[in-house]
Amino acid sequence: VNISILIVAVVIFLLVLHHNFLGLSDFLRQELSDSNPLGLQPIDFIPAAPQRLADERNDKEISVVIAASDERLGGAIAAMNSIYRHTRSNVVFHIVTLNDTVDHLRLWLSNTALKNLRYRILDFDPHVLEGKVQVDPQKADTLKPLTFARFYLPDLVPHAEKAIYVDDDVIVQDDILELYNTPLKPGHAAAFSDDCDSTTNKVAVRGAGNQYNYIGFLDYKKETIRKLAMKANTCSFNPGVFVANLTEWKLQNITKQLEKWMALNVAEELYSRTLAGSITTPPLLIVFYKQHSSIDPMWNVRHLGSSAGKRYSPQFVKAAKLLHWNGHFKPWGRTASYAEVWEKWYIPDPTGKFSLIRRHSEAYEAK
16 A cells, blocks of 8 residues: 555656646747847747648758848848748758847748748857958948858857858759759868859959959968969859858868968958959868869859849749859849849848838939
């Protein structure tokens, strides 16, 4: 009898303990979801997609990193929508933004057709760039911290072995699983689209320096650059779309290497004064010199934003797997080329804020 009473008491105790544990777990989950100081929305706390959508997608999980600045948020939304609609795999978006954009981004995602997206929102701390980026006091507002988010991929996607990075001015027209499966050679931490590929050579970009090789990005008059023994006519690559092997990235400490060259540029001004691209490109070119694999050129059909004119045929644009509006003429601007392709995937801002920005930019361009 005593043993029976003891067993019953133990069972009751365990049931009460289990109930209390579940209550504590729910409380902590709510606290983490609502009050994380970094604006981080963990994947585990995002509601599961409806069964119908889950059945349509396979079990392959793909990590996609994209930066989302407030003034270009519509671009990131359109890019994510195009990826989500074309991909049958379980895509998880790691959206890197600044703290003052988090609420706007969450509202846009939760109140539109993207409410079933799986995503994490990551707040980027610009202070990590101190001493690594040369800032002109008269042009301090031109520094875009989020352009450097790609340098910190292992910190943004800590548990993945592989990830895709895409700029916010892209539209994907095919299943991104194909890009994710890009083979990387042993010892290579990333695969980029080379600027000498046949697709890029269809476009001649005028007035931008030499955009296709290293001399367009690096100052070969500087001894530090000459000592690297990198041929000036080496074909450059575009870092707006790439696939990363994060295991190899961490093994080679790629982030620290990039930060080293950023700091050296601040001290010695190593970048070309006729810089053909953004200031994020030169350190990548140095670190990945002859140490990167290549992605299919059709997965980064670019220069759509290099002018207001249309440089590709409608048939070629339709066949492209990823369209990239790198350049000054973005698809949300008044004079952009192929804007009708981008607009198919744009989802209007429920707050109306992005529409106002767009109208303002159009008025500015009209001047």
